[in-house]
Structure formats: C-alpha cells, structure tokens
Amino acid sequence: MEQETMYAAALQSLKGCGSRRLQALLDVCRSPSQAWGAVWDEDLRRRTGIPAKIFSQLRQERDVFDWDTFQRRLSFYGVRPVALWDDDYPSWLPFIAQPPLVLFCQGTMERDSSSIAIVGSRKASPYGLNAAETLAAELAAQGLTIVSGGARGIDTRAHRGALKRKGRTVVVAANGLDRTYPRENKALFRQVVDSGGAVISEYAFGVEPLSRNFPARNRIIAGMAAATIVVEAALRSGSLITADLALDEGRDVFAMPGSVFSETSRGTNHLLRLGAIPLTCADDVVREFRRRGWQGPETACHEEGPSLSPAEQAVIDAIPFDRAAPVSELLEKTGLAVADLLPILLALQMKKAAEELPGGYIRCAAAFSAL
Amino acid sequence: MFARIYGAATLGLNGHVIAVETDISNGLPSFDLVGLASTSVKEAKERVRAAVKNSGYEFPMRRLTVNLAPADLKKDTSGLDLSLAVAILVSSGQIPEEACEKCLFMGELALDGRIRPVNGILPMVLEGAAQGMKTVFVSRDNAAEALLCPDLTVYGVDTLCDVAACLTGEKPLDAARPEPLAPDQLDYDVDFAEVQGQAEAKRVLEIAAAGGHNVLMIGPPGSGKTMLAKRIPTILPPMSEAEALEVTKIYSVAGLLGKGRLLQQRPFRSPHHTISMAGLVGGGSIPKPGEVTLSHHGVLFLDELPEFPRSVLEVLRQPLEDGVVHIARVQAALSYPSRFILVAAMNPCPCGRYGFDEGCTCSDSEIRRYTHKISGPLLDRIDLHVRVERPAYWELTARRRAEPSSAIRSRVLSARHRQQERLAPYGCTCNAHMGHREIRATCQLTEAAQQLLREAFDALRLSARSYDRIIKVSQTIADLAKEPVIAKDHVAEAISYRNKMHQP
Numbered sequence: 001m002e003q004e005t006m007y008a009a010a011l012q013s014l015k016g017c018g019s020r021r022l023q024a025l026l027d028v029c030r031s032p033s034q035a036w037g038a039v040w041d042e043d044l045r046r047r048t049g050i051p052a053k054i055f056s057q058l059r060q061e062r063d064v065f066d067w068d069t070f071q072r073r074l075s076f077y078g079v080r081p082v083a084l085w086d087d088d089y090p091s092w093l094p095f096i097a098q099p100p101l102v103l104f105c106q107g108t109m110e111r112d113s114s115s116i117a118i119v120g121s122r123k124a125s126p127y128g129l130n131a132a133e134t135l136a137a138e139l140a141a142q143g144l145t146i147v148s149g150g151a152r153g154i155d156t157r158a159h160r161g162a163l164k165r166k167g168r169t170v171v172v173a174a175n176g177l178d179r180t181y182p183r184e185n186k187a188l189f190r191q192v193v194d195s196g197g198a199v200i201s202e203y204a205f206g207v208e209p210l211s212r213n214f215p216a217r218n219r220i221i222a223g224m225a226a227a228t229i230v231v232e233a234a235l236r237s238g239s240l241i242t243a244d245l246a247l248d249e250g251r252d253v254f255a256m257p258g259s260v261f262s263e264t265s266r267g268t269n270h271l272l273r274l275g276a277i278p279l280t281c282a283d284d285v286v287r288e289f290r291r292r293g294w295q296g297p298e299t300a301c302h303e304e305g306p307s308l309s310p311a312e313q314a315v316i317d318a319i320p321f322d323r324a325a326p327v328s329e330l331l332e333k334t335g336l337a338v339a340d341l342l343p344i345l346l347a348l349q350m351k352k353a354a355e356e357l358p359g360g361y362i363r364c365a366a367a368f369s370a371l
Numbered sequence: 372m373f374a375r376i377y378g379a380a381t382l383g384l385n386g387h388v389i390a391v392e393t394d395i396s397n398g399l400p401s402f403d404l405v406g407l408a409s410t411s412v413k414e415a416k417e418r419v420r421a422a423v424k425n426s427g428y429e430f431p432m433r434r435l436t437v438n439l440a441p442a443d444l445k446k447d448t449s450g451l452d453l454s455l456a457v458a459i460l461v462s463s464g465q466i467p468e469e470a471c472e473k474c475l476f477m478g479e480l481a482l483d484g485r486i487r488p489v490n491g492i493l494p495m496v497l498e499g500a501a502q503g504m505k506t507v508f509v510s511r512d513n514a515a516e517a518l519l520c521p522d523l524t525v526y527g528v529d530t531l532c533d534v535a536a537c538l539t540g541e542k543p544l545d546a547a548r549p550e551p552l553a554p555d556q557l558d559y560d561v562d563f564a565e566v567q568g569q570a571e572a573k574r575v576l577e578i579a580a581a582g583g584h585n586v587l588m589i590g591p592p593g594s595g596k597t598m599l600a601k602r603i604p605t606i607l608p609p610m611s612e613a614e615a616l617e618v619t620k621i622y623s624v625a626g627l628l629g630k631g632r633l634l635q636q637r638p639f640r641s642p643h644h645t646i647s648m649a650g651l652v653g654g655g656s657i658p659k660p661g662e663v664t665l666s667h668h669g670v671l672f673l674d675e676l677p678e679f680p681r682s683v684l685e686v687l688r689q690p691l692e693d694g695v696v697h698i699a700r701v702q703a704a705l706s707y708p709s710r711f712i713l714v715a716a717m718n719p720c721p722c723g724r725y726g727f728d729e730g731c732t733c734s735d736s737e738i739r740r741y742t743h744k745i746s747g748p749l750l751d752r753i754d755l756h757v758r759v760e761r762p763a764y765w766e767l768t769a770r771r772r773a774e775p776s777s778a779i780r781s782r783v784l785s786a787r788h789r790q791q792e793r794l795a796p797y798g799c800t801c802n803a804h805m806g807h808r809e810i811r812a813t814c815q816l817t818e819a820a821q822q823l824l825r826e827a828f829d830a831l832r833l834s835a836r837s838y839d840r841i842i843k844v845s846q847t848i849a850d851l852a853k854e855p856v857i858a859k860d861h862v863a864e865a866i867s868y869r870n871k872m873h874q875p
Contacts, residue, residue, distance in 0.1 A: 122735075152735060324726065326727075326758070326760045327571045327758070327760070328568060328569075328570065328571065328762070328766070329763075331570055331571075337570075338570050338571050338574040338864075339574065339852075339860070339864055340860075342571075342864045342867040342868075343859070343860040343863030343864055343867070345867065346827070346863045346864075346866055347863065349830075349831070350826060350827060350830040350831070356871070357726060358719055358725060358726025358727075358871075359726035359727045359758075360726075360758075360760075
C-alpha cells in the first residue's frame with residue numbers, strides 16, 4: 001500500500017499533473033503503480049482526456065523521473081506523502097467533491113475527526129486578532145484540532161493560540177513544502193510540527209504560492225474540518241470562499257459578529273444574515289459539537305485569568321479589548337504618572353493580561369467565554 | 372637676506388605653528404614657494420605680491436625663496452598670507468626682524484592689502500601660546516576669537532599697512548580687549564512648556580538628557596517629533612569649560628563660529644536626509660569635520676530616519692560606539708571627536724498611520740521594507756524607543772501650562788551629578804557611556820529587580836544585547852529618582868522603552 005502512495009506522490013510531482021489529471025489517470029489505470037508503469041500511448045491519452053501537448057510533457061517527465069532525488073528531498077524536508085487510502089488521511093476530507101489524492105505532510109498526521117477550521121482576514125483588526133487567538137486557545141484546550149491556512153493575520157493568530165494551550169493545529173499550505181509562505185512564519189510552522197501538529201499541502205515540491213492555488217487550498221481547509229469559523233472577513237475575500245466551500249460540503253459555518261461600521265466585519269455579518277451560526281464564545285462551538293454527539297472532555301473552556309494586584313486591576317480595566325489604547329489615553333484614564341504606569345503595563349504584559357501593539361496596549365481576552 | 376616669521380595652520384582640530392622662512396638672493400626675479408603647500412597656499416604668491424605693492428611697500432625684484440616648515444605637514448589655509456607678506460618685508464629689510472619675535476601672524480590678504488578673517492583661529496592661537504608665542508596679529512573680525520586664549524596679546528588689524536606700521540614703530544596699535552559682552556547666554560527661544568500632552572515622550576527625553584542615551588521616536592506625521600527634539604538642548608546640563616572650549620574649537624575649524632565667542636549652548640544639528648556619507652562623518656581630501664563632530668557634546672537629530680541612505684546610517688555605528696570618528700584619506704588620517712546624543716524620528720510606515728490610525732494603506736511588505744532600512748546594529752545602539760502619538764484635542768487646548776524646561780533641567784542636573792560622582796574613577800561622565808565593565812562595577816540591582824529582569828528575558832524574549840542597555844537606562848531612571856540602587860520599577864520602566872519595532 002505504501003508503494004502505491006509513493007507512486008501517487010510521484011505522479012503528483014510531475015509538472016502539469018494536478019489532482020484532476022491524477023484522478024483521470026487512476027480512473028483508467030486503477031492503481032498508481034499501474035498508471036506509472038502503463039504504456040503512455042495515444043489510447044491512454046484519449047481515455048484519460050488529457051490534451052496531447054500536456055500528455056507528452058507528462059510522459060517525458062515520467063521517463064526522466066529521478067527516484068533517488070525524490071526520496072532525498074522527501075527526507076530532507078521531513079515530508080511524508082499520505083494518500084486517500086492511508087489510515088492517517090484526515091477523516092472528513094474524503095467526502096468532499098474533489099478530495100486531494102495525495103497530501104504532502106510534515107509532522108504528525110492524525111484522523112482529526114474533531115477538527116475545526118478558523119479562517120479570516122489577513123489584514124484583520126486588533127479585535128479580530130485578539131478573538132482568533134483566544135478562541136483557538138480555548139478550542140484547542142478542549143481537544144479540537146485547529147485547522148487554518150498559515151497566512152498572516154487571523155490564520156497566524158489561530159495557530160499561535162492553539163500552540164499556547166499545547167493543542168494540535170494543522171497548517172494547510174498553498175505551495176510546495178520546500179518553501180515557506182509567508183516567510184516570517186517559518187519559526188511558527190516549525191513550532192507547529194515540533195508540538196505534534198502538521199503542515200500539509202497537496203502541492204509537490206517546487207510549486208510557488210500562486211494566487212490560483214489559494215481557493216483550491218481553501219477547499220482542503222473547509223474539507224478537513226467538521227465546522228468552519230470565520231472570525232473576520234471582508235465582503236469579497238478568501239475567507240468567504242472557504243465558508244461557501246464548507247457550506248457546499250454540508251459543514252457548519254460559524255461567524256463572529258463584528259461592528260457594522262467595520263470593513264473587516266462586513267463579510268462575517270453578511271454570513272450571519274445568510275444563516276451562519278453566531279459565535280460569541282468558545283462554548284457556542286462546543287455546544288454544537290456535543291449536540292452532534294461529540295464526546296469531548298468536560299472541561300471549562302476558559303482559563304482562569306492571572307491574579308492581579310489592585311493597581312494592576314485598575315490599569316487593566318482601562319485597557320479595551322477591541323483596539324490598541326495609546327499610553328496617553330491610559331495615563332488620562334488612570335491618572336497615573338508615566339513612571340508609575342509603565343511598570344504596571346509591563347507586569348500586565350508578562351502576565352499575558354495585556355499585549356503591546358504598534359499603536360498602544362490591548363487587553364488579552366483571557367476569558368473569552370465569560371464575556 | 373634671510374628671515375623666519377611664524378604663521379599657523381590647522382590639521383583636523385589641532386593647530387600647528389608654521390615657520391615661514393624666506394630668503395632673498397641675487398639672481399633672476401622669481402618667487403618659489405616650497406614646503407607641501409596646497410593650491411590655496413600657492414595662490415598666496417599672487418595675493419601677497421599685489422598686497423605688498425598696493426600697501427606702498429616694495430616687492431623685491433630678486434630671487435625669492437619661501438619655505439614652509441615643518442615641510443612634511445600639508446598646509447591648506449589662506450591664513451598664511453599675512454605671515455608670508457611680513458616675512459618678505461622683513462627679509463627685504465623693510466621691517467626690523469626683532470619686532471617680529473614671538474609673534475604669530477594669521478590672516479588672508481586682499482589685493483589691496485586688507486586683511487580678511489580665517490577659520491580655525493582658536494586652535495591655532497592655543498597651539499601658538501603653547502609654543503611660547505606672546506603676540507598675535509589677526510584680522511579685526513577674528514580678534515574676539517583669538518582673545519579666548521588668555522595668554523596672548525592680540526592685535527586686531529585691518530590692513531597690511533597697519534601691521535607694518537606697528538612693527539616698525541611708526542604707529543603703535545592698541546591691543547584688542549575682550550568686549551564686556553557676556554558670553555553666549557543659555558537662552559533658548561523654545562521651551563518644553565509649549566508642548567502639551569506627550570507625557571511619555573517627555574519622560575523619555577528627560578531620561579535621555581539625564582543619562583546621555585540615544586532615542587528613537589516613532590510616530591505619525593504631525594505628532595510633534597520634531598517639536599520635541601528641538602527642545603532637547605533646553606534640558607541638557609550646561610557645558611563645562613573644557614567641553615565648551617572643545618566645541619568652540621570644532622566650530623572654529625568648520626568656520627561656523629559666528630561671533631567669536633565661547634559657545635555655551637550645546638550644539639543641535641539636524642541634517643537633511645539627503646546628506647552624504649562625507650557630510651555626516653566628515654570628509655574631503657584633507658578631511659573636514661562632519662555633522663557627527665559638529666554635534667559633539669550636543670544633539671544630532673535625524674528626522675525621517677529610514678529616508679537616509681542605508682550606507683550613510685551605517686557609518687554612524689563607529690561614532691556612536693567610540694565617540695570618535697577616524698577618517699583616513701591619502702593626504703591625511705584624522706580623528707574627530709563625536710560624542711553626541713542621537714535623536715532619531717521616523718514614521719511607523721511609509722504612509723505614517725500604521726498602528727496609530729485606521730486606514731493605513733501600506734501593505735505588510737511595504738512596512739517591512741520601510742522598517743528594515745534601519746539595521747539591527749544601529750537599533751542596538753539606541754537605548755530608548757518611544758512611540759509618539761498625535762495629541763488629543765483636549766490636550767492641545769488645555770489651559771494648564773506644561774512643565775517648563777528649567778524644572779526638567781534641574782532634575783537632569785542632579786541626576787548627572789550623581790552619575791559623575793559614581794563614574795569619575797572610570798573616566799565616564801554619564802550612564803550611556805558605561806561599558807560592560809563599568810556596569811558590573813557600579814550598577815546595583817535589588818533582588819526584586821534582578822528577578823524581574825530574569826522573568827522579562829524569558830517572557831519578552833529579550834536579546835542578550837539589550838541586557839546592558841536596559842541596566843544603563845534603569846540606572847539613569849534610578850538617578851532621576853535619587854535612589855542609590857536600581858529598584859524593580861526602574862527596571863520595568865526601562866524595559867518598556869526597549870526596541871518596539873514590530874515586524875508585521
């Protein structure tokens with residue numbers, strides 16, 4: 001069986017052979033090894049329906065394929081192909097319209113039957129970023145696998161939130177795993193792999209993160225997860241595409257309501273109007289999962305907030321959840337001097353009760369569910 | 372006949388007494404100038420010839436040889452004109468040689484014999500006095516500056532005629548007297564009382580002034596970064612006598628000493644971001660002082676820091692580290708002092724609104740490109756990072772007058788005093804100049820402060836490089852609070868001013 005997976009991965013690695021052509025080859029030849037070993041003649045071409053030019057290119061690629069290099073690159077990047085017929089193929093994924101036949105995986109693959117996708121805007125507001133991280137942390141603490149795309153903004157914060165509570169998280173990339181996109185998340189992805197999560201992609205080595213890969217990638221995110229949460233999204237955005245894909249597959253879609261004035265919440269508010277499940281705390285998700293018969297541990301979603309001194313409490317009460325408050329505003333609200341306020345703000349940061357952003361301080365929603 | 376007269380030239384910030392030796396012998400009329408003279412000195416031949424003739428004296432129509440000693444020193448000044456003319460007059464017997472004993476002549480000649488002022492008078496007269504000169508002849512405009520050296524009799528003269536008449540005894544001159552003018556006053560036309568709000572930024576600038584720390588202000592356009600920076604000199608302690616003399620020497624050499632008075636105000640230099648590398652650190656075939664040297668003992672303000680070419684910013688590293696720039700050229704290798712407080716200002720992103728305002732239109736990569744223009748090593752030399760916000764409307768219209776500069780300066784002064792007492796054995800004057808050794812020897816932290824530092828290192832992932840910086844800043848904060856040891860809150864505040872350049 002492992003042999004077949006390798007052949008499928010090799011076929012997928014031929015330049016010009018996407019999921020659909022691979023499927024066409026397998027439909028005709030029955031197994032990847034037979035497809036690889038078949039005589040690629042005009043008869044096969046006609047039966048698979050692949051255009052002549054691409055077919056001859058594929059045949060040439062196959063003829064010069066270097067198995068040694070292929071194996072070496074797999075082990076160099078720590079990548080293992082997982083095929084549809086393998087035991088650790090994500091359990092929800094086979095049921096979508098076009099499941100990827102082979103996934104290239106770094107890290108630990110599991111069935112992930114209780115997994116949830118958290119997606120959202122790359123240019124999110126502090127409100128969305130804060131909520132995404134907290135939500136991911138609480139859901140990961142419940143034992144759910146957090147699936148997201150590893151992009152800047154909401155995706156990054158969702159992965160980070162899951163890691164914070166030592167949960168499992170999966171990054172679905174839109175490029176070959178020999179490169180990292182976005183580059184600044186290299187350390188984050190390594191951390192995901194090291195902490196028992198996975199970075200996966202249907203793309204072979206050498207594939208760039210082209211814009212046309214992203215909608216295809218989004219179908220895997222939506223397909224892997226039992227439900228999808230959209231934290232913040234503009235009206236025309238990839239996150240709404242993911243939500244549509246999830247709906248097409250009959251999965252639940254949660255949307256987090258936002259301000260009616262906020263550009264980045266237009267998409268989520270639109271989803272709510274269409275009938276998405278409003279998401280106000282992690283319990284909303286957990287309740288929905290239990291209703292469907294999910295047997296998770298009966299632990300409280302939220303972590304107890306850190307214990308604060310009265311002076312710290314007074315400052316934290318002045319810090320808003322949904323935007324960064326500049327120091328001048330906090331000085332005004334608390335009436336403290338700069339030399340007194342800054343040490344308290346640092347203490348709050350170190351207790352992870354507040355966080356410093358480019359424009360000031362924002363309160364970390366340590367107890368999102370209690371809101 | 373032979374004569375030796377003394378003039379002076381500068382090389383870098385040092386004056387050098389130049390012996391102008393002339394010899395007139397029989398032969399075809401000629402005028403030879405030897406002794407490593409630059410073009411401006413060679414051209415003196417024509418000026419001197421005309422000036423001597425037009426002053427009513429005779430220019431010898433014989434073989435004339437002039438040597439400038441020491442002959443291996445490159446001379447690049449028109450200030451040798453006067454000594455050259457006097458030397459010719461002496462060797463041709465028109466002025467008695469005895470009259471010129473222990474006299475120093477400095478000035479540029481006009482063709483009609485008038486004497487023009489030259490740069491670098493102060494270092495030259497200081498060197499002259501050190502070499503035993505008693506009298507100095509300079510242009511009237513330079514007299515005040517020459518008087519800064521108390522050991523010399525100074526004659527401010529207008530024409531070559533006056534000099535010659537004085538030396539021959541026909542018409543004695545009155546020695547110049549220091550004007551009863553008070554030295555350059557410490558009055559500034561700006562004050563921190565005019566800045567409303569900005570409590571955090573003001574606090575940071577107070578710490579910077581107290582400890583001599585470098586500052587980076589990040590904020591949107593119109594938030595008052597330049598306004599704040601311009602007021603830093605008003606809270607700096609006055610310069611000591613030695614510092615003032617050093618700064619005055621620099622400005623004298625650079626030709627920027629307007630009134631010829633000892634400078635009392637600390638320099639504030641604000642070069643435009645189109646400045647070249649040579650303009651910033653100094654340059655030229657015989658290097659001239661650059662902006663870093665002109666801001667010695669003062670403030671160098673770089674507005675719009677990322678707009679400066681990266682290569683120009685990188686050359687700041689040595690002066691920031693060592694307080695001195697070494698410039699080597701084919702003609703000369705010189706060192707100029709450059710101990711200044713670097714105050715830099717920048718926008719958070721190309722459009723200036725990132726993090727402060729909704730509606731920043733920059734993409735992540737644009738912001739990264741913008742902030743990455745400033746290299747890590749340069750940021751590592753900046754102790755204090757502060758975000759400057761646009762003041763709120765109520766702050767602008769507040770009736771309450773903000774704290775005046777004088778109040779802040781008195782706190783700065785007492786903090787400086789504490790530092791000087793503590794650091795005197797180590798040869799430093801302020802906390803920012805402490806090295807690792809001085810920090811270990813003089814900075815004491817309470818147990819709680821040490822624990823906070825330990826925790827912060829893990830929690831905030833501080834770099835090892837930032838460790839010394841945080842201790843130096845917290846020492847200054849403790850000095851401002853008049854505390855003998857560094858307490859937990861001092862460290863906490865210092866950590867709050869760490870590098871906040873968020874990489875999105």
